[in-house]
Amino acid sequence: MKRRLFSYLTLLLIIIFNSCGAEYNLKKAEKSLALGEYFNAAEHYRQAYRKVPTKDKKKRGDISLKMAQCYEKINATGKANSAYEKAFRYTSPGLDSELSYARQLLKAGAYKKAEGIFKDILDSVPGNKLAKNGLISAQKANEWKKAGSRYTVKKMSVFNSRRDDYSPMLLGDNYEYLYFSSTRNETQGDELNGITGTKSGDIFVSEKDDKGKWSQPEPVGGGLNSIEDEGACCFSPDSRTMYLTRCQTDANYPRYAQIVTSERSDAAWGKTNELNISKDSLSSYAHPAISPDGNWLYFTSDMPGGKGGLDIWRVRITAAGLGGVENLGEPINTAGNEEFPTFRPNGDLYFSSDGHPGLGGLDIYIAQGDSTAHYRLFHPGYPLNSQGDDFGMTFEGQHNRGFFCSNRGDARGYDHIYSFENPEIVQTIKGWVYEMEGYELPAAQVYIIGSDGTNKKVSVKGDGSFEMVAKTNVDYLFMATCKGYLNHKEEIHIGATEDSQEHVLQFPLASITAPVLIDNIFYEFDKANLTSESTKALDELVNLLNENPNVTIELSAHCDYKGSEDYNKQLSQRRAESVVNYLIAKGIAKDRLTPVGYGKDKPKTIKKKLTEKYKWLKENDVLTEEYIKKLSKEEQEICNQLNRRTEFIVLRTTYNLFDKDGQLKNPPKAKQKKFEENNKNGINISFEQ
Structure with missing residues (x-):
């Protein structure tokens, strides 16, 4: 008799202990859940569930449901589905929980089981969009997997x-x-x-x-x-x-x-x-x-x-x-x-x-x-x-x-x-914006206009580059701009191709404040006559002036220190005039061009970019006669070649902008604001697999 009484008391104490322990864990779980600590909450719910007697089905079902919701939040799909199964075994959690369970079954790949639950939900609530889309997923997922893709x-x-x-x-x-x-x-x-x-x-x-x-x-x-x-x-x-x-x-x-x-x-x-x-x-x-x-x-x-x-x-x-x-x-x-x-x-x-x-x-x-x-x-x-x-x-x-x-x-x-x-097959256009005789210009912007209606402005990256996907059979115009520099324009036609292709464009921008070298200008020996090899560089200068119609320039020619000062000045002046005459013949207004021959009066100042090619030169070195004569014969010849150059510098950026009364000839017109109707109910959805 005493032994039986002792057993009953022991069992009662265990029940009381488990009941108190369950309540303790539930309180901890509810606090963690309120804070969004789903992992901790799930663990406390799991411990509480184990301490609730089997006969208390409702409580076990309620705890299982909350445990499932926590597991769902931390992507523990297997544990979530197991907890949902227990919840449905002990109680009827409702349509929202059924929907969550079915969506977790999709995530586990249990499409057939999910399909049945989605159908049951739609029998009760035919308009539930998540259940409708879930049913489509359950019925077609295997088909979509089998179809695959190019990925x-x-x-x-x-x-x-x-x-x-x-x-x-x-x-x-x-x-x-x-x-x-x-x-x-x-x-x-x-x-x-x-x-x-x-x-x-x-x-x-x-x-x-x-x-x-x-x-x-x-x-x-x-x-x-x-x-x-x-x-x-x-x-x-x-x-x-x-x-x-x-x-x-x-x-x-x-x-x-x-x-x-x-x-x-x-x-x-x-x-x-x-x-x-x-x-x-x-x-x-x-x-x-x-x-x-x-x-x-x-x-x-x-x-x-x-x-x-x-x-x-x-x-x-x-x-x-x-x-x-x-x-x-x-x-x-x-x-x-x-x-x-x-x-x-x-x-x-x-x-x-x-x-x-x-x-x-x-x-x-x-x-x-x-x-x-x-x-x-x-x-x-x-x-x-x-x-x-x-x-x-x-x-x-x-x-x-x-x-x-x-x-x-x-x-x-x-x-x-x-x-x-x-x-x-992707055709891309990659452009590089940089200073003539200098480095990339990360502050530059590029305007892009295409015959397909493209009209946008992009900023370049830190290395002065930009990149875009091009469409076939489209003509593109690019205009690179940067504060303190003249604009530069490039045009390209993108035709059809059977392979991916990258088109590279260069945008060297001329400084407004510093002399700009016109590279690859050649004259006949000891004369002012331009050679045929100079045509490409001169035509690029024509394009530059056409792209910047409000600019006037000084066109200067320079010689090395050899020869008399008077002779060098006269030769360099004639050479500068030869370049100006070429530009005028190509349609550039005469009053935009000022030819000046400096002879040897303005020796070249070395820019940093040039020191990468000639390691023995330093930035800001001035190639004077005194400086050059301290160098080796080979280095002297290179410096003399650098001094024999043709340059331009911008004088004005307001040419032909104003009339005789000082007013803008072509003031900008106010942009007409465009309004577009926002029809929220008229969106066309083309959903393709």
């Missing part, structure tokens, strides 16, 4: 760790740097993130050498990384500003992701500054992307006014700051989640969504168009997309190749970086 993908072991590696972004004139986010052990701090169960992410970088080999990734130096969670970065068109996502840790408040910026000084990235996108401080702002023209910041947010879940928004970038937040609306945003916007340099917007028909989880989609035109959506198919989450595209210039990330095939739900390539 090839490869897992990049050099970038990947045993944790999350995601959101790659290429940078550099030759795309030799790959920045990405990682939660690997080398990140700062020692604590595990309550949201993910891993360390908080940092930005890492890998560099490609001349042989195409990528280095082992290292954390970005400077003040960029911190003990907080940094991820999903992008760069301004001039590569001087990094935009990235930061999620701060706070033990008492929910986690709201914010977009911050870092400025680059030389090769180092500085500490971050928060970017105030709106006055709404209770919404998350993440996954920044800068439009190719640099005028818009695109981002992901759950702020009010969206279509549901996470949406893609944009805000205009102006000299005065950010202003005018816009939701991209349909067809891009859905009742699901749209995240990770990024741009291909040709203007196509790439983003990931779990709300459109796809293979499961986040799929990558391509949106062509802009805010004043109808978007067309394209699904690039398998294997770029998979049943897992696929996102974070970055492109190697104009080519349809680069890197992205995916958690396909990873049972833990960790993201990894993959390469991709879609072979296609």
Whole structure:
């Protein structure tokens, strides 16, 4: 009798202990969930579930449901589906939970099972868009996988760790740097993130050498990384500003992701500054992307006014700051989640969504168009997309190749970086803007006009280059401009081709403030007569003056120190006049040209660029007779050749601009503002697989 009583008391104590333990874990779980610490919350729910008696079905079902929702947030798809199954076994969670479960089944590739649940949901709620698109996905995913595409993908072991590696972004004139986010052990701090169960992410970088080999990734130096969670970065068109996502840790408040910026000084990235996108401080702002023209910041947010879940928004970038937040609306945003916007340099917007028909989880989609035109959506198919989450595209210039990330095939739900390539015939135009006798001009801008209606302005990169995808059978005109320099124009016709091709254009800009050498001008020996070899250089000068019709120049000829001063001056004057006469014969107005022969009075001053060719010369050296006679005979002859030159310098930039009363002859006309009707209900969606 005593033994039986003891057993009952022991069992009662165990029940009481488990009940108290379950409540303790539930409180911890609810607190973690309120803070957005889904990993911690899932663990507390799991412990609470184990302590609840089997007969308490409702409580077990409620805990299982919350556990499933937490696992879903941290991409633990297998655990989420297992928890959903338990929840449905013990209770009836409702249509929203059924929908979430079916969407997780898509992510696991359990298409048949998902199909049945989507049909049941649509029987009850026929208009549910997520269920409709989910049903399409479940019924067609295997067909889409079988159809495949021209894409090839490869897992990049050099970038990947045993944790999350995601959101790659290429940078550099030759795309030799790959920045990405990682939660690997080398990140700062020692604590595990309550949201993910891993360390908080940092930005890492890998560099490609001349042989195409990528280095082992290292954390970005400077003040960029911190003990907080940094991820999903992008760069301004001039590569001087990094935009990235930061999620701060706070033990008492929910986690709201914010977009911050870092400025680059030389090769180092500085500490971050928060970017105030709106006055709404209770919404998350993440996954920044800068439009190719640099005028818009695109981002992901759950702020009010969206279509549901996470949406893609944009805000205009102006000299005065950010202003005018816009939701991209349909067809891009859905009742699901749209995240990770990024741009291909040709203007196509790439983003990931779990709300459109796809293979499961986040799929990558391509949106062509802009805010004043109808978007067309394209699904690039398998294997770029998979049943897992696929996102974070970055492109190697104009080519349809680069890197992205995916958690396909990873049972833990960790993201990894993959390469991709879609072979296609692409004609590109690459231009270089630089100073005559000098270096690249990173402050230059290029105006582009095409016979197909193209009309845009682009900024060059740090090396003075720009690149664009060209269309076939189109005539293009390019005008390079930079403050302090004359304009330069190039024209090109792009014909049809059977292979990808790159067309290279050069834009040497003449300084307005310094003498400009006219290279390859030749005269008959000891005479002023121009030789036929001079025609090309002279015709280029004609073009330059025609492109800059408000400019007048002094055309000067120079000699070396040999011969008498009077003779040299007379010869150089006649030579300058020969060039001017040629220009006049080609249609250049006489009063725009002033010929001057300086003889040996103005020896050449060495520019830095010339010291790369002649290592024994130094910048700002003046090639006087005294200086030259100290050199070797070979070096003396080179210096004399440099002194024997023809140059021009700009005198005025206002020629023929004003009438006799001092008024502009052709004042600019006020631009007529164009208004376009925004018909939100009239968007044409062309969704192709």
